[in-house]
Amino acid sequence: MTAPRFDELIHAPTRLSLVSLLAATEWAEFRYLREQLGMSDSALSKQLATLEQAGYLEVSKSFVGKRPRTSVRLSRDGRRAFDGHVAALQEIVAQAGARLLP
Amino acid sequence: MSEPPAVSPSAAADALAEIRARQAQAVDATLVPNTFWPTVGGLMVAFTAAVETGRPWLLAVGTVAFVVGLTAVVGRVLMRHRAQVRTSLIGVRGGAVIAGHVFVTLALGLGTGYAAESAGFGWPATLGTTVTAVAMTATGPWVMRHLRDMMAGRPIGGGR
Numbered sequence: 001m002t003a004p005r006f007d008e009l010i011h012a013p014t015r016l017s018l019v020s021l022l023a024a025t026e027w028a029e030f031r032y033l034r035e036q037l038g039m040s041d042s043a044l045s046k047q048l049a050t051l052e053q054a055g056y057l058e059v060s061k062s063f064v065g066k067r068p069r070t071s072v073r074l075s076r077d078g079r080r081a082f083d084g085h086v087a088a089l090q091e092i093v094a095q096a097g098a099r100l101l102p
Numbered sequence: 103m104s105e106p107p108a109v110s111p112s113a114a115a116d117a118l119a120e121i122r123a124r125q126a127q128a129v130d131a132t133l134v135p136n137t138f139w140p141t142v143g144g145l146m147v148a149f150t151a152a153v154e155t156g157r158p159w160l161l162a163v164g165t166v167a168f169v170v171g172l173t174a175v176v177g178r179v180l181m182r183h184r185a186q187v188r189t190s191l192i193g194v195r196g197g198a199v200i201a202g203h204v205f206v207t208l209a210l211g212l213g214t215g216y217a218a219e220s221a222g223f224g225w226p227a228t229l230g231t232t233v234t235a236v237a238m239t240a241t242g243p244w245v246m247r248h249l250r251d252m253m254a255g256r257p258i259g260g261g262r
Contacts, residue, residue: 006108006109008108011108011109011117016117016120016121017120017124020120020121020124020125021124021127021128021185023121023124023125023258024124024125024127024128024129024187024188024191025128025132025185025186025187025188026186026187026188026189027186028128028185028186029184029185031184032131032184036124036127036131086118086121086258088108089109089115089117089118089121092109092110092111092114093111093115093118095111096111096114
């Protein structure tokens with residue numbers, strides 16, 4: 001069972017959406033994240049940099065043929081932080097007596 | 103005295119709903135398109151028929167066409183594949199669904215092929231492969247929808 005730990009860095013709305021997407025994937029391309037989140041290149045890069053600086057992300061660059069490809073994945077610390085944040089949110093809801101659908 | 107929560111319960115519930123929605127979004131991105139099944143099925147039938155003619159030139163053409171076609175279909179799926187869903191979301195149940203689907207479609211095809219051969223039908227392997235192809239086309243999209251619902255419904259975060 002993951003210990004609840006509210007994470008202010010993850011909870012910011014845009015970063016929450018970004019980390020949630022990454023939490024469901026082994027890896028995701030930059031373009032995929034940009035399209036799914038409806039963000040500009042620069043806005044997404046800024047959020048990724050913030051999370052990478054915190055040690056929550058791993059960013060790798062490669063080439064598919066001649067096409068550059070940037071892939072992103074949550075680090076172990078990032079996954080742990082996300083799991084703790086989810087547990088904290090669930091605890092807040094549970095304590096308020098709200099029903100959470102499975 | 104306990105600390106007040108960092109956010110209100112309704113804000114926490116909204117955040118959990120957002121997390122759940124993004125999980126479903128990630129799952130949707132990694133499923134194969136419905137056109138995959140009839141296309142692969144058609145390639146299998148054409149290849150099997152080419153083999154069963156027993157004519158070397160048809161076998162050669164059929165083999166090349168099968169390899170090129172399959173490479174194109176799988177390549178297209180891979181090129182569009184810009185995220186890889188977590189394997190833990192598939193889980194044992196998801197793996198069993200996939201394995202079961204493969205087993206049933208293959209068993210149907212093999213069974214039909216052997217039965218056709220016993221009955222003296224001239225193109226038993228092609229008939230068997232056709233049955234497999236039809237089964238894949240009919241059930242593939244259903245399996246994808248079932249896997250999608252299963253994965254999207256998995257516990258989020260640490261699994262509470």
